[in-house]
Amino acid sequence: MPELPEVETVARGLRQAILGRRILSVTLGKTDFIDDPAALEQHLPGRQIEAVERYGKFMLLRLSAVNEETRAATNGDAAPASLLVHLGMTGQIAPSPAGQPLEKHTHVCLLLDDGRELRYTDARRFGRIAYLTKTSLAEELAGFGADPLEVSKEEFANRICERRARIKALLLDQSVLRGVGNIYADESLWRARIHPARLGTKLSGKDAETLRRALQDILRKAIVLRGSSISDFLDAAGEPGEYQRHHRAYGREGKKCYRCKTAIRRAIVAGRSSYFCPRCQPSPRSFAALPLPGKNRRKAERRGAGKSPRNTGKS
Numbered sequence: 001m002p003e004l005p006e007v008e009t010v011a012r013g014l015r016q017a018i019l020g021r022r023i024l025s026v027t028l029g030k031t032d033f034i035d036d037p038a039a040l041e042q043h044l045p046g047r048q049i050e051a052v053e054r055y056g057k058f059m060l061l062r063l064s065a066v067n068e069e070t071r072a073a074t075n076g077d078a079a080p081a082s083l084l085v086h087l088g089m090t091g092q093i094a095p096s097p098a099g100q101p102l103e104k105h106t107h108v109c110l111l112l113d114d115g116r117e118l119r120y121t122d123a124r125r126f127g128r129i130a131y132l133t134k135t136s137l138a139e140e141l142a143g144f145g146a147d148p149l150e151v152s153k154e155e156f157a158n159r160i161c162e163r164r165a166r167i168k169a170l171l172l173d174q175s176v177l178r179g180v181g182n183i184y185a186d187e188s189l190w191r192a193r194i195h196p197a198r199l200g201t202k203l204s205g206k207d208a209e210t211l212r213r214a215l216q217d218i219l220r221k222a223i224v225l226r227g228s229s230i231s232d233f234l235d236a237a238g239e240p241g242e243y244q245r246h247h248r249a250y251g252r253e254g255k256k257c258y259r260c261k262t263a264i265r266r267a268i269v270a271g272r273s274s275y276f277c278p279r280c281q282p283s284p285r286s287f288a289a290l291p292l293p294g295k296n297r298r299k300a301e302r303r304g305a306g307k308s309p310r311n312t313g314k315s
Contacts, residue, residue, distance in 0.1 A: 001057070001126075002087045004148065004179030005222035005243065008054045010093065014061075014118075015052040017095050022048045022113040023063075029107040033088070033122065035130035043077050043131055044110065050080075056144055056178030059085040059093075060137075082137050085120070088127030093120045144178040148215055151177065157208040160200045167203065167211075168196035169270035180215070183228055183250045186275045188215035190249035195281040196274040197267065202284075221246070249275040254292050265289035 002010070023044045031037040044063070051062035061083040085093060095116045102109070108120035108129060120129065132140060146155055159176050160167065170176050171185040189196050191214035194207060203211070222228060222243040248258050253266040257277040265278050267289040278289060 001089050001181060002091075002227070003057060003181035003184055004054070004219055005184070006227035007057050007059060007087065007179070008223050009226045010087070011052050011054040011059050014059070014093070014095075018049050018112065018116075018118055019052060020048065020050075021116075022046070023110050023118075024113055025111045027109040027111070030125060031107070033107075033125045033127050033129065035128070039131040040083075040108070040129070043081065044083070047081070054179075055141060056147070056174060057086060057181070059087075061085065077133065079133065081134070082132050084128070084130045084132055084137070084140065086128040088122060088124065090124045091120065091122040091127035093118065095119070143175055145174060145176040146178070148177045148180055148212075149219055151212065153209055153212060156212040157205055160208050160211070161203050161205065163200040165200055166197050166269055167194060167200055168272070168274050170200050171215075172270055172272065180219075182272050182274075183247070184215065184218055184222065186250040187218050187248060189274075190276060190281065191218060193280050195283045195287075196269045196276055197284050197287045199284070249277070251275065263292060265292065 023046070026041045026044050028034070028037055028040065034040065046066040048064040049061055050064050051060075053060045053062065063081050063083060065078050065080050067078075085091075087093070095112070095118050098111060098115055098117045102119070103121050105123045105125075106119050106121045107125070108118075110118040112118060120127075130140075145159065151159075160170055163170055163176075165173075167189065168185055171180050171188070172182065186196065188211060192207070192211040194203070194211055225243040225246070228244040228247070249264060252264040252275055255264050256262070257264055257280060260277065260279050262277055262279040264275055267274050267276070267283075267287070276283075276289075283289070
């Protein structure tokens, strides 16, 4: 699922491509992922796209008010509003020439005043689109936590170190930090040498600041490289990201740690697969990783068989 760097990448691309364009009409396909399909058809025509923003894993298209003539013709709202877009697991949103054939799984087409269409495609339809007024948008966003790129040292420590939950769960909790997902949680924990199963209350202030800096640095670098393309992610120009080439933990089960050469392990934390180095990121007591896949397990056993037993001082 696209996380903060991927959504920021798409938002920046759309900002360059469609800012200032006016929506002329709306055509919908399947609508089970749209909060109120009729609201899009009724309220979007006539509105200008005034801003494209990222909020956590969401994109917000800020829309202008409409003039009285348009409002009367559509019986719609006149006040400024926003279109909230979540890409889900396979969603893509990008402008295309209006005459270009529709790709499979295209479900939303917004005809723009320059002859292009802003098209939303989503094979699995796990995304979300919603038309929101100023009041409903404020209610929608009220429960989200701090932006990880902007959060201060003090606020980050307060949000993390005062909670008796595993640090991986806290990083994924959108009410704590908005925009972090599985990939960048694992990558930042590896960089900070913190096991994903450690409790937030067990982290010192120094640990928290190390993690905050690691998280911000990784997110910024991932944005520069247009995110991670693990499966379906493409930016607004239809291009894949490149940060997956720089992953140090995520998805690397059985491969050597870039720091110490120990095999990366996997465990289920907060209901998600979590990748970590058992040497660089010591686990809490009684917490066990999943067994390595057969081939990697046999390699580890052979390496262990060649080592001398540790001298315990007992005869």
